[in-house]
Amino acid sequence: MHRYLPVAILVALGALATVGLLTKEHWLALFAPKQEQTSGEDSPGMALPNEQVLLTPQARKNLKLTSVSLQPREYWRTIQIPGVVVDRPGISDRGVVAPVTAVVTSIDHFAGETVTSGDRLFTLRLVGESFQASQTELFKASKEHEIVQEEIDRLTPLAESGSLPRRDLILLRNQQRRLDVSIQAHRQDLQIRGLSPQQIESIAGGTLVSDVIIHVPDGWRQDESGQSDLASVFELQQVHVEIGQHVQAGERLATLSQHQSLFIEGSAFRQELPLLQRAAEEGWTIDIKLLENSEFEWSEPMPPVTIHHISNTLNDDNRTISVFLPLENQVRTYERDGHRLYLWRFRPGQRVQLEVRVEQLENVFVVPASAVVHEVPEAYVFRQNGDLFDRKPVHVLHETPSEVVIANDGSVPPGIYVAQSGAAQLNRVLKSQAGSAPSGVHVHADGSVHTNH
Structure with a gap:
């Protein structure tokens, strides 16, 4: 019997080892230390549920938070293109020239003044022989015409x-027709030279x-009612002569x-050309933003503009x-010394x-840039629910x-209220609340942690 005792002991130890291995999860738990249970209510500074x-x-007042319903x-x-206001060739500027060779005897308006069509600008004293000859020939032809008519x-x-004989009467009438042609030619010549x-x-x-x-020339166009509009109003930009100066016919x-x-000349890069061509073909309106503060506040909105044409050549830099x-410009008027003056916007x-x-x-939400916080690759907005702000992930299409x-x-469903600013500050507060701040501290709106007193 003692001979089989060692064998029995070995069998018993093997059985105990097998049972211990199969039940290790239960008996090891008896020796593990107990973890302290915590909750958001029992541990100030811990994370609140649902972010x-x-x-x-x-x-909220300190952060100046406001919420707006998402619709x-x-x-x-859009793409942004720099531009500058420029004169419109053939329309914005206009030269006034001397119709005849003459001497300037008076100047009625000077640079900076506003003039309208029909106003008197200069008086010229005639010195050219051709002009005097044209007047003399018109007078002679007119008198001969009267004589021939009396004879007829x-x-x-x-x-x-x-x-x-009727032949004599026919000859007189032919002479009269030749005089009519001569008179018409001389009248046309004098009209071109500026005579009324x-x-x-x-x-x-x-x-x-x-x-x-x-005189100031007529404006370029009229409005739909047929009345002259501001196209007949000019600014005398520069006077090129002085009193007593001798000027030749055609001299400015x-x-x-x-x-x-006017025109706006925009400068676009070559790679932006396909986008501009499409905008021109579709006739899409383009918004204007002035980069310089205007001297006055204008109540009128900025006028909508569309592309008129795109240059067919590259600029000097070969890149734009x-x-x-x-x-179309906007204008204000004021009175000074009995004259109406104009201020252009x-x-x-x-x-x-x-x-x-x-x-x-189409079918998108648009919010201010400060309403979104980025944590690559995520982007978040904060939905307001009373005193709580829930962080919601969103897909940014464009910014x-x-x-x-x-x-x-x-x-984020339509109709919810989303904070319109302060997303970055709210995100810092969320991270602070998610930290393991010990008992006896509190978290401020800016994310800083302080000890309770």
């Missing part, structure tokens, strides 16, 4: 009675003109500026291309920024320095 930030009304809308993605009136009854119809009639009657008055006397119709947009040389539409996004476009993909 929520708890703020007092005072903390889906359409949004245009006298001979017509004789020709009708047969006592005078009344002056031309006076010359035909024998009173020759020695002075020519230069003054330069007039008309700032009602010019795009031109027509700009846009002036050549002003710098602007163009927001060119390139893509339309600018001032606003962010969010996809309406169900991550």
Whole structure:
């Protein structure tokens, strides 16, 4: 019997080892240290459930938090192009030239003044022989025409009675037609030289003109009612002559500026050309932002503009291309010394920024840039629910320095109230609340931790 005792002991130890191995999870738990149970209520500074930030009304005021309901809308993605206001060739500036060789005897307006069509600008004393000859020839032709007409009136009854050959009457009428052509040519010549119809009639009657008055020319266009609009108002930009100066026919006397119709010249990179071409073809409106503060507050909104044409050549830097947009100016008036003067809102040389539409996004949310916080690759907004702010992940489709476009993909439903600012501060508070702050401390709205007193 003692001979089998060692064998029995070995069998018993093997059985105990097998049972211990199979039940180790139960008996090892008896020796593990007990963990202290904590909760958000028992441990100040611990994380709140569902990524929520708890703020007092005072903390919300400190952060200047406001919440707005999310509503889906359409949004245009844009690109920004620098631009400058420029004169419109052939429209903005206009030269006034001397129609004849003459001497300047008076100047009625000077640089900086506002003039309208028909105003008197200069008086010129004639010194050219051709002008005097044209006047003389008009007078002579007019008188000969009167003489021929009198002869025709006298001979017509004789020709009708047969006592005078009709051939003589026909010759007189042919001479009269030649005089009509000569008179018309001389009248046209004098009109081109700047004489009024009344002056031309006076010359035909024998009173020759020695002075020519230069008036402000007519405006370029009229409005729908047929009345002249501001296109007939000019600024006398520069006077090129002085009293007593001898000027030749065709020499410039003054330069007039008309700032009602201008151009914006934008400068775009070559890779942006396809986007601009599409905007031009579709006729999409482009928003203007002035980069320089205006001297006055203008109640009128910025006028909408569209692309007029795109340059077919590259600029001197060989990297950019010019795009031109027509700009209708806005004006104010004031009275000074009995004259009405004009103040234009846009002036050549002003710098602007163009927001060119390139893509339309539909059914999206648009919030201020400060309403979104980024933690690559995530982006979050904070939904307000009373004193709680829930952090919600969102999909950012597009963003600018001032606003962010969010996809309406169900991550945040329409109609909820989202904080419009302070997303970065709320995120710091959330991280602080998620930390293991010990008992006896509290977390401020800016994320700082302080000991309770």
